[in-house]
Amino acid sequence: MKEMKEYNWAVLGCGVIANELAESIKKHGRKLYAVGNRTYEKALKYAEKYDVEKVYDDYMDMFMDDEVDIIYITTPHNTHIQFLREALSRGKHVLCEKSITLNSDELEEAIMLANDKNVILAEAMTLYHMPLYKKLDEIVKGGRMGDINLITINFGSYKKYDMNNRFFNRNLAGGAMLDIGIYALSFARWFLKSKPEKIVSQVMYAPTKVDEQATILLMNDEQQMVTIALSLHSKQPKRGMISCDKGYIEVMEYPRAMEAVVTYNETGVKEIIQLGNTQDALWYEFEDMEKAITGKKNHMHLDYTKDVMEVMTYIRKEWGMSYPEEE
Numbered sequence: 001m002k003e004m005k006e007y008n009w010a011v012l013g014c015g016v017i018a019n020e021l022a023e024s025i026k027k028h029g030r031k032l033y034a035v036g037n038r039t040y041e042k043a044l045k046y047a048e049k050y051d052v053e054k055v056y057d058d059y060m061d062m063f064m065d066d067e068v069d070i071i072y073i074t075t076p077h078n079t080h081i082q083f084l085r086e087a088l089s090r091g092k093h094v095l096c097e098k099s100i101t102l103n104s105d106e107l108e109e110a111i112m113l114a115n116d117k118n119v120i121l122a123e124a125m126t127l128y129h130m131p132l133y134k135k136l137d138e139i140v141k142g143g144r145m146g147d148i149n150l151i152t153i154n155f156g157s158y159k160k161y162d163m164n165n166r167f168f169n170r171n172l173a174g175g176a177m178l179d180i181g182i183y184a185l186s187f188a189r190w191f192l193k194s195k196p197e198k199i200v201s202q203v204m205y206a207p208t209k210v211d212e213q214a215t216i217l218l219m220n221d222e223q224q225m226v227t228i229a230l231s232l233h234s235k236q237p238k239r240g241m242i243s244c245d246k247g248y249i250e251v252m253e254y255p256r257a258m259e260a261v262v263t264y265n266e267t268g269v270k271e272i273i274q275l276g277n278t279q280d281a282l283w284y285e286f287e288d289m290e291k292a293i294t295g296k297k298n299h300m301h302l303d304y305t306k307d308v309m310e311v312m313t314y315i316r317k318e319w320g321m322s323y324p325e326e327e
């Protein structure tokens with residue numbers, strides 16, 4: 001079998017998620033090639049900690065570096081499009097943290113740039129890469145559960161109204177939809193036959209004017225339905241349930257799930273499916289990105305990313321909620 005090439009990765013930003021990625025790939029014997037960050041000192045520390053070969057004095061140099069194959073963007077949502085433009089227009093493959101862009105217009109622009117340069121563009125949506133979801137897909141497609149009729153999803157974190165972090169900060173594209181709603185919608189899209197066309201929702205705003213809490217109802221042309229409850233100021237379990245003709249599947253901690261319980265109606269039998277490891281979520285993503293580049297296959301599910309972004313864009317428009325960059 002052909003050996004897979006070890007690509008040169010550069011990470012932009014070195015906050016929480018960039019550290020998680022570096023830890024995760026280190027465990028699997030891989031290193032990043034380069035790091036660039038707005039605060040240079042943090043990049044230096046990051047490079048030291050994870051044995052990264054190159055640190056840019058000016059992080060914008062990353063886009064010009066011929067040695068870089070893949071750029072992993074880990075800055076706040078509202079900054080993504082400007083870095084996507086820089087990276088894609090120079091022919092770099094890009095793995096970009098969620099939410100990949102603020103809205104569908106920005107995403108369309110990025111997709112056009114990627115197509116133009118024939119490079120892979122992907123959103124770092126962990127659940128698309130967890131082995132468990134590939135197995136659940138097989139179970140559903142195998143027909144034992146019958147059709148999927150209804151999907152119910154919760155996601156609630158309790159975050160303080162602290163403007164020093166991005167969660168409630170409108171200038172950093174905070175709010176429940178882009179931060180956690182995207183997981184619920186991606187979970188739904190993984191199992192739905194097609195993109196939801198009918199969409200209704202309710203929203204409650206935080207004092208900072210970003211969406212704090214929302215409920216969303218969706219239906220696609222196949223009449224599969226979805227209900228979602230989100231909150232950034234009220235704890236809920238991260239729980240997804242897929243109800244089918246012949247039973248239901250429950251997934252706890254669904255963004256990085258490694259276990260699901262399948263219950264069959266007729267017998268009441270519960271089957272526990274365990275696959276993959278939550279700790280390796282970012283490693284699966286990293287591996288799939290390299291596979292996608294090598295084989296140009298649909299390992300990254302940009303089609304789902306696009307559908308999810310369209311739903312989020314539609315809902316925020318309905319609410320009349322925009323970010324400074326959109327005004």
Ligand SMILES: NC(=O)c1ccc[n+]([C@@H]2O[C@H](COP(=O)([O-])OP(=O)(O)OC[C@H]3O[C@@H](n4cnc5c(N)ncnc54)[C@H](OP(=O)(O)O)[C@@H]3O)[C@@H](O)[C@H]2O)c1
Binds near residue numbers: 042097
């Ligand atoms: N996939 C997941 O499970 C997961 C989990 C958490 C977060 N995320 C996503 O990852 C992204 C970052 O989240 P995080 O929690 O890692 O954030 P974080 O810890 O606050 O780190 C943000 C990084 O972005 C840099 N940055 C901030 N504003 C910038 C700007 N205007 N221009 C250039 N660089 C800028 C910061 O640089 P300084 O050092 O100079 O401040 C820092 O390195 C978000 O899109 C988030 O949704 C994903």
